[in-house]
Amino acid sequence: MPRRSLRARLLVTFGLGAFVLSSLFASLTYVGVHHVLVSDKQLSDLKQSYVDAALVRTTLYTNPPNLASLLDSIESATASNVLVQTHHQWLSRSHFASTNDVSASLIQLVDHGQPAYQTLVVHGQIVFVVGIPIRSVETQFYEVFHLSALENTLGRLLQLLAAGALLTSLVGVAGGQWVARRAVRPLETVSRAAASIAEGELSIRLAVTQADREVQQLTESFNEMVSQLVDRMERDARFASDVSHELRSPLTTLAAAGSVLQQHRHELSSAGQESLDLLMADLSIFQSLVEDLLEMARGDAGAVPLVIETVSAVELVRQCVRSAARRHAIAEPPLELAADIDNPLVSVDRRRFERVITNLTDNAFRYAGGATALRLTLEAGQLAINVDDAGPGISPDERDAVFERFFRGR
Structure with missing residues (x-):
């Protein structure tokens, strides 16, 4: 399985890190704001309920028939629903009030003379219900506050925080890309230089720029390593x-x-x-x-320049084979041409080309029972010269090593 690049890992790390941190910050912000707003709203509603309960008590003392009108006035002023119960009977309620908004457990607590409040979900809406006993007139006062407006506000806040977290994640990815570019660019430069050196470009050096200290150290160490390698080879x-x-x-x-x-x-x-x-x-x-x-x-040392000539490949190979046959006092191996080859011309250094063919034929004579044939074929538009011998061939694990100097197979 191929490993991801360093650039991709940096982008993922920065993007994921920014997303996690922004999401954590957004979650903490939402929870904190939710707690503060809901607590403040419930405390305000609780104080308002005690004020409204005092008005109900005064009305029951002074003018009981005016109770229904008072409850409607409270509903209009506070945007809440008001209910009054006495002796387990609902005495009166405001215009939009419903007894279903008050739970049995809350009624039981208030009946025992204990003020209580609950947060409930009624018909998909969150409500805050306050129950206050009015002992002097043996009456229980209930006020229902709807928190839908607060929930809408908190919903919009959550959307804004989510959008902020997403934006922060995108900024993190952009920052990761910028950091990755600065971090990976020197490595890519070193990699290209190393590849060029591996191909024989020993004059390659990295430019020392006003970069970060680590990059300068890498550049100077790389150049020093190449210089020492060149000195050693020289x-x-x-x-x-x-x-x-x-x-x-x-x-x-x-x-x-x-x-x-x-x-x-x-x-x-x-x-x-x-x-x-x-x-x-x-x-x-x-x-x-x-x-x-x-x-x-x-x-x-580069002291032997290439002298390129355009010569007949067939005649050049034939001369090399004839020379090797005379040197070893053996019969000249046949030269076989593919059907699609007439008299190809090649641009080569004649002396070095002859040296290669001579080495191949000499090795065939010394270590493989002699050359049995030389074949010239065309492969992908290039001339291929195959020196066939009577030996067992080269084992697959030694085929790359045969191009090393002074290597000899088993």
């Missing part, structure tokens, strides 16, 4: 070049001495001639290794 190349140069002189002397011995070969015994053949063969291999080492040192 030292290795110089060492290989120096060794090759130092070995060429004694090898030249040995080759000259071997050539003199070859001229007097008939004067040697059979054992001496056999030893001379082994010496000359090993000397030839040693000379080839030194030349290869010197060639690689020059290539690493």
